[in-house]
Amino acid sequence: MTKAEKTVLWSLLAISGIALLAIVIFYIMNPRNIVGDQLVNTRSGAPEEIGEGFSPVYVKPITVLFIAGVVFSYCFFALAQGFISKYVPKSLRYLFLILSVTLLAMGLYEVLFNFTLWGALMTSGAPPNSLVNEYPLASLKINLDFATKTTVLWCIAAFFATVAFKNSLEIKEESSELVPAERL
Numbered sequence: 001m002t003k004a005e006k007t008v009l010w011s012l013l014a015i016s017g018i019a020l021l022a023i024v025i026f027y028i029m030n031p032r033n034i035v036g037d038q039l040v041n042t043r044s045g046a047p048e049e050i051g052e053g054f055s056p057v058y059v060k061p062i063t064v065l066f067i068a069g070v071v072f073s074y075c076f077f078a079l080a081q082g083f084i085s086k087y088v089p090k091s092l093r094y095l096f097l098i099l100s101v102t103l104l105a106m107g108l109y110e111v112l113f114n115f116t117l118w119g120a121l122m123t124s125g126a127p128p129n130s131l132v133n134e135y136p137l138a139s140l141k142i143n144l145d146f147a148t149k150t151t152v153l154w155c156i157a158a159f160f161a162t163v164a165f166k167n168s169l170e171i172k173e174e175s176s177e178l179v180p181a182e183r184l
Helices: 003-029 062-089 090-122 144-170
Strands: 142-144
Touching: 003 062, 062 090, 062 144, 090 144, 142 144
Parallel strands: none
Antiparallel strands: none
16 A cells, blocks of 8 residues: 555545544434434434535435444555554454454344334334334334444444455465455
């Protein structure tokens, strides 16, 4: 990886990290009874939109979280791959690879579950942004838009981790060369 490529990745990592931090602060500053609802809806139930009213382009905070999370996880694992292959013992890399594949599989199940539940609940005629999952605890309600986007993000991050750990196992121990970018 060239110095220019690393600079771009570090810059994108910092920008996406700041965006994630801003979303976390927004989340904490707007507590709700339904997990994730503040990133999807206003207190009155209308869609929460960043930029609405003063910009022709506006997005929900959950969309910013999703985009920033994808960029952050890609940049993080692309930059960490060289460190992993140099400093993390091979046996631990195998363990992390198995863990990342397991997290990917669990995430895929959750995505399928959330989309199925979301689709079934939409038949009630309620707005998609207002639908919540009350399973398995009725006292813990989770906004389905939030749950679905965060589990898809979880899958994407687990995929990037899986690729990074798999590639780190293919790098020769004495070499500091990274696997070509097209393998990511």
